[in-house]
Each structure stands twice: as structure tokens, then as C-alpha cells.
Amino acid sequence: MKTCEHVTPSICSLPLVEPRKLAANIDRNRESLVRYIEKKWVNHTSLHFYFMQDQPQLKGAENQLQAVRDAFKDWKALGIGLDFIEVARASEAEFRIGFTPGSSWSYVGRDCIDLVPNPQEQTMNFGWDLTTPYGRDTALHEIGHALGFPHEHQNHKAGIVWDEDAVYASFAAYPNYWDRATTYHNIIRKISPQDATGSPWDKDSIMHYQFDAGLILSPTEFRNAPLVPAPGLSDMDIQEALKFYPNNSASQWPKLTPFLSHKLDIMPSEQLDFIIEPDISRTYNIQTFGSLDTVIVLFEDDDAEPIYLAGDDDSGTNYNAKIALRLINGRRYYLRLRLYSAGASGEGGIMLW
Structure with missing residues (x-):
């Protein structure tokens, strides 16, 4: 995370999460593509956030809540295809937000x-405090995590060589007081070390920490100088957000017709959206075909916002994604499909029947 003037800050500490288990014999390039994409939402999802004000230890002041609302608006203002909606019940929210002093983090x-x-x-x-320049970047940073973006300084394309003893000593001291496992998880560890699809290193990313001088051996320009990213969302942050979450219109989406296969002609990380308008009320099957890694998610259009109905993620497995559900004549549904990777043939399809 970033600030205009360099100080030793408290910084984000991600929760420790075990990697999702994939097929034991999975190809390493396929695994890398899955890991790169697996935590992203399907585009055109309405995401809901809730402030946990009913729990005293998690309660925040109104100016802190407003800073988070403003950060959601800043992400949306990029023109991304996601929507962010504040809700009054925790059970309706994907993002449940607290304000316990000491550490900032997000799944x-x-x-x-x-x-x-x-x-x-x-x-x-x-x-x-989220009302300072550093605090505003903190809010953008944690929301970036919630959108599926990891720490940028752990990008395997960064080429950062750490003075590991200095890193462990620095983050064990004020103001973070981290143990070695926390420091390793949030700084030393590299993400997706295989040669996989991903953006080049962006030292100005909102997802990048700032670092004191003396922690980095290479690139040499940061040996004796702090690495302090520029404030706000970088050009590459915006590019990556629009890559995964483009704001394309429903008028561009094809219609899935029963018993007619639709060829999937997209690249890894890209998404296709389909419209389904059943002529008959009955149970329908929706399934991908081919050696593909995909996630498919079905929503119903209720004129207010799309309502999630079902989903299936076949990435890293040897089966195809499938949904079986009763659909009602006269209603409109949206199927969203994101491709992780294609098999040796590079071809696949999806069918409704």
C-alpha cells in the first residue's frame, strides 16, 4: 500500500489460507492458469458489503464507514462490470467489514x-484511520484483495531479491510485530512461480507494499532507498481490473438455445455471458464440453439486480462444469462462464438442454 511521504507503516496482513486442492497429476502450466484466475468473481456480479456495527468490537466511526464507501465508488468509477451494494443484513453480504484496531486485511x-x-x-x-492519504489507499488496497487481486510485490515477475534477515527483523518490530510465518506469507513468498499468464511487475500498484531502504537487494535502485509506490490506483491496476471485469452490455451477449452447442472461442481469463429465456418451464441442464477448466454461474434477472441461483467450478479436475436447475418460462436468466485454461485441442463448447 502507498503514501506520498515515506514512513514505516502498519500494513495489510492476509489471512493464512491453504491452496485449493487440484488433480494430483495436473500440468504445471494449467495449474498456474487456475491459480491466477481462481479467486476472481465472474464479471457482472453484484457484490454486497455490510458493516458489522452490531458487534461492538468491530464497530467503526461514520467517517471510517464513509471512507470505505468512497473506495468502493472509486473502483466502480473505473468502469468495471461489477456492482457494489451496501446491505443491512450480514446474511446478504459477500463482504462483511469490521474496524478492529491494529491490523488491516481481507480475504x-x-x-x-x-x-x-x-x-x-x-x-x-x-x-x-482511513481518512488520511495512506488510509484512503488502505481502503482501496483491501477492496482490491476482495476483488481477487493478490499482493503485487509477491508477483513472481517482480524479480525482487530480499535481504531476508533484514525483512524478518523489520516486520518483527514496531508497528507490525509479525512472526516469521506472517512475514513469509505476506512478503517473502512468491505467487505462481511457474511461467504463467500474468501482468509484469507494477511497483506503483495499489496492491504493493512500501518498503524501507535496506530490505531489497535487487533491483539495486532500492538497496539504499525506500520503495514507495505512487498514491492511488496505477494505470496497470486499472488495466487489470478492466481485463477481468469489463463493462460490456447485455445487448452483446448471445442467447443459449436448447440442444444447440455454442463454441467457446475465448482465451484464458476471458469470460462469456449468455442469455437464457426458456420457452417451457422444466429442469434444464447446462454443461461445458471439451478439456476445459471453467467456472459457470447462473443468475436470474429480477429487474433490480441479478440473483445468484447456482454455479460450478471444474478447474483443476477431470470433469466438466454442469448445472441442473428448474427454469421458468417467461423469466430471463444469465449464464456467466470464465475460462481458466483449454486442453490440448484448445476447443470446447457449452450446451443447454
């Missing part, structure tokens, strides 16, 4: 629903 992307299903448990915390 990453879909971990918010996959790992924290209990509506009484928070998925995001802010531990210091």
Missing part, C-alpha cells in the same frame, strides 16, 4: 464466500 476474492460462509464472521478489517 481474497471468492475466498470470502468459499471459506467464510458464517454471516457472523467478518471477511475484511480496517485497523487504522
Whole structure:
């Protein structure tokens, strides 16, 4: 995270999460693609946030709540295809936000629903004032995690070589007081070390920590000078957000017709959206075909916002994604499909029947 003037800050500490288990014999490039994409939401999802003001230890002042609302607005103002809606019940929220002093953190992307299903448990915390320049970047940073973006300084393309003893000593001291496992998880550890799809290192990313001089051996320009990213969302942050969450219109989406296969002609990380308008009320099957890693999610259009109905993620497994559900004549549904990777043939399809 970033600030205009360098000080030794308290910084984000991600929860320790075990990697999702994939097929034992999975190809390393396929695994890398899955890991790169697996925590992202399908585009055009309405995401809901809730402030846990009913729990005294998690309660925040109104100016702190407003700073978080403003940060959600800043992400939305990029023109991304996600919507952010504040709700009055924890059970309706994917993001449940508290303000316990000391540490700021968030679960990453879909971990918010996959790992924290209990509506009484928070998925995001802010531990210091969000009305300062550094605090505003903190809010943007934690929301970035909730959208599925990891720490940028752990990008395997960064090429950062750490003075590991100095890093461990620095983060064991004020103001973070981290043990070695926490420091390793949040700084030393590299994400997706295989040669996988991903953006180049962006030292100005909102997802990047700032670092004191003396912690980095390479790049040499930061040996004797602090690494302090520029404030706010970087150009590459915006590019990555729009890559995963483009704001394309429903008028561009094809219609899925029963018993007609639709060829999937997209690249890894890209998404297709389909419209389904049943002529008959009955149970329908929706399934992908081919050696593909995909996630498919079905929503119903109720004129206010799309309502989640069902989903399936076949990434890293040897089966195809499938949904079987009763659909009603006269209603409109949206199927969203994101591709992780394609098999040796590079071809696949999806069918409604």
C-alpha cells in the first residue's frame, strides 16, 4: 500500500489460507492458469458489503464507514462490470467489514464466500484511520484483495531479491510485530512461480507494499532507498481490473438455445455471458464440453439486480462444469462462464438442454 511521504507503516496482513486442492497429476502450466484466475468473481456480479456495527468490537466511526464507501465508488468509477451494494443484513453480504484496531486485511476474492460462509464472521478489517492519504489507499488496497487481486510485490515477475534477515527483523518490530510465518506469507513468498499468464511487475500498484531502504537487494535502485509506490490506483491496476471485469452490455451477449452447442472461442481469463429465456418451464441442464477448466454461474434477472441461483467450478479436475436447475418460462436468466485454461485441442463448447 502507498503514501506520498515515506514512513514505516502498519500494513495489510492476509489471512493464512491453504491452496485449493487440484488433480494430483495436473500440468504445471494449467495449474498456474487456475491459480491466477481462481479467486476472481465472474464479471457482472453484484457484490454486497455490510458493516458489522452490531458487534461492538468491530464497530467503526461514520467517517471510517464513509471512507470505505468512497473506495468502493472509486473502483466502480473505473468502469468495471461489477456492482457494489451496501446491505443491512450480514446474511446478504459477500463482504462483511469490521474496524478492529491494529491490523488491516481481507480475504481474497471468492475466498470470502468459499471459506467464510458464517454471516457472523467478518471477511475484511480496517485497523487504522482511513481518512488520511495512506488510509484512503488502505481502503482501496483491501477492496482490491476482495476483488481477487493478490499482493503485487509477491508477483513472481517482480524479480525482487530480499535481504531476508533484514525483512524478518523489520516486520518483527514496531508497528507490525509479525512472526516469521506472517512475514513469509505476506512478503517473502512468491505467487505462481511457474511461467504463467500474468501482468509484469507494477511497483506503483495499489496492491504493493512500501518498503524501507535496506530490505531489497535487487533491483539495486532500492538497496539504499525506500520503495514507495505512487498514491492511488496505477494505470496497470486499472488495466487489470478492466481485463477481468469489463463493462460490456447485455445487448452483446448471445442467447443459449436448447440442444444447440455454442463454441467457446475465448482465451484464458476471458469470460462469456449468455442469455437464457426458456420457452417451457422444466429442469434444464447446462454443461461445458471439451478439456476445459471453467467456472459457470447462473443468475436470474429480477429487474433490480441479478440473483445468484447456482454455479460450478471444474478447474483443476477431470470433469466438466454442469448445472441442473428448474427454469421458468417467461423469466430471463444469465449464464456467466470464465475460462481458466483449454486442453490440448484448445476447443470446447457449452450446451443447454
